[in-house]
Each structure stands twice: as C-alpha cells, then as structure tokens.
Amino acid sequence: MTKQVAVVTGSNGDMGQAICASLKEDGYIPVGIDRGDSGRGEFAYKQCDLTKLDQLTKTLADIEKTHGLIRVLVNNAGIWNGKQFFDITPEDYNLTFEVNARGTFFATQLVAKRLIEAEQGGSIVNIASVVGRTGCPIPDYAGSKAAIILFTRSLAKTLGPSGIRINAIAPGTVDTAMSRRLPADRRAEIHAGIALRRAGEPREIAEAVSFLVGPRSSYMTGATIDVNGGMW
Numbered sequence: 113m114t115k116q117v118a119v120v121t122g123s124n125g126d127m128g129q130a131i132c133a134s135l136k137e138d139g140y141i142p143v144g145i146d147r148g149d150s151g152r153g154e155f156a157y158k159q160c161d162l163t164k165l166d167q168l169t170k171t172l173a174d175i176e177k178t179h180g181l182i183r184v185l186v187n188n189a190g191i192w193n194g195k196q197f198f199d200i201t202p203e204d205y206n207l208t209f210e211v212n213a214r215g216t217f218f219a220t221q222l223v224a225k226r227l228i229e230a231e232q233g234g235s236i237v238n239i240a241s242v243v244g245r246t247g248c249p250i251p252d253y254a255g256s257k258a259a260i261i262l263f264t265r266s267l268a269k270t271l272g273p274s275g276i277r278i279n280a281i282a283p284g285t286v287d288t289a290m291s292r293r294l295p296a297d298r299r300a301e302i303h304a305g306i307a308l309r310r311a312g313e314p315r316e317i318a319e320a321v322s323f324l325v326g327p328r329s330s331y332m333t334g335a336t337i338d339v340n341g342g343m344w
Contacts, residue, residue: 117179118325119172121145121162121219122189124152126288127239130314131186134322140184143175162189162215163207172222183234184325185223187216187260190239192253192290205252212256217263224276233275235325238264239317242284242340257282261336268334277333279324284340287311307342 118135122128123144132142132155143156151157156179160171176182191211193204216238227234243250244257264280271278285291285302291311294302303310320339323329 114180115139115141116183117141117143117175117181118184118186119143119145119175119182119219119223120186120188121215123155123157124148125188125290127283127286127314127317128188129153130318131188131321134315134318135184135186135325138322138326140325141179143179143182145171146189162219163210165218168215168218169222172219172226176226181226181230181232182223183227183232185219185234185236186321186325187219187236187238189215190241190257192250194250194293195252196249197251200252208252209256209259212253213259213263216260220263220267220278224271224274227276228274234277236271236276236278237321237324238278238280240264240280240282240336242282242338242343244282245336245338246344264336265334272333277324277329279329279332279334280336281317281320281324282336282338282340283312283317284338284343285311286317287313305343306340310341312339312341 118140120128120131123132124146129152132144135142144151145158145160147161158171161167220236238260240260241257243254244261248254264278267278
C-alpha cells in the first residue's frame, strides 16, 4: 500500500513535532509547514507563512508535486499573544485570527479541492482548544478556537459525500513552549484545577490525531474530541 502524505502546519512547535513523529510511526509521510527557515525533526519540511494565501497555495502545490496527493491535513498552527482584553490591538486581533482561523480555513479549502478533483477521500484534523468551549481571559485566542470548532462541524456535511472526514481536537493545557510562557505559579494554579492534576504531553495530543486520521475513526466526522485531563 502506498504511503499517504500528511501535511502538518505549525510543525516546528512541540506539538507539531509530536504529531509528525506519531504519523510517521503510523506509516504516513509527514511534511511539516512552519515559518522558520528550516524544519525540526527527521521530516520533510516547507517554509510557509499561513497568513499569505498565495504562499500557502504554492507551498501545498509544491508538496504535492514532490510527494504526491495530500490525503491528510493537520491544522496545528496557532498563536497566542497572552494579552488581556483591554490590551489587545487591532493588529493583535487580526494576526490571531489570520493564523488560527483563516489559516485553518484556507489550508482546508485548498487540500479538500484537490482531493475532490482527484476523487480521493482524506482526513482533516483541526487543533482547537478547551477555551474554544469555555472561554478564557484571552478572548481573541478563545474566539479563534471557537471558530475552528464550529468550522469543523459546519464543513463535515459539505465534505462527507466526497469521502473526506474532518474532525477537531480541543486540548487543555499542554506542556509546550507556548504554555511555559506563563509564570510557574500560574501554571501550578491551572494544574490544580485539572482532574488529572497535570498538563498534557504533546504526544498525548498526537495520539488523538493518529486516531482521528486512521481507520478506527472511519465513522467520525464533524466531531471535536476533548483531550484535556479533565479541564473545564
């Protein structure tokens, strides 16, 4: 069986690396996309700024020319400026939604179009967040993640007849460079409010991604799975 190509956005981050590694173990060909000049890990990599649609379009086309049809897309890229409501500028707001929501939207559109043209099914997984359900003091981030959850549910009926499944994961606090930007006492406070009393590990999110792209979830689409250790 030919290995399927799996594109992972935000691949240079801790979670992106874990997702690429998990997909490689599952027999996929992971190709990372991120803003850095070079990629981390033992995976194929393309530099791309998700906020620039022409660049994203070319990057995905180049990946397809080199590696073959993209059958799996993991929209993992995300940013968080950490600012409270009254400190968020229009530039902050726009960038958060451009990366988190708009990037997810158009990467999905481009990959899904090619799958339909090729008459092939596929699987798309969007990384949302628990705060997309509960809200948080960083409202632009929470809003962008809520948009991803509803986008996933809305698109399932559009793509389903073509054999393309789309699901989301809503992680809680995960031990990544992003979460470590919080002061240690604030992290401890958050962990105390989680049922399992700890942050998640990137690999625990990656394993949920592997489940959603694989055959064991073949009757799932439009769903958002909470992987948060009991955080709500």
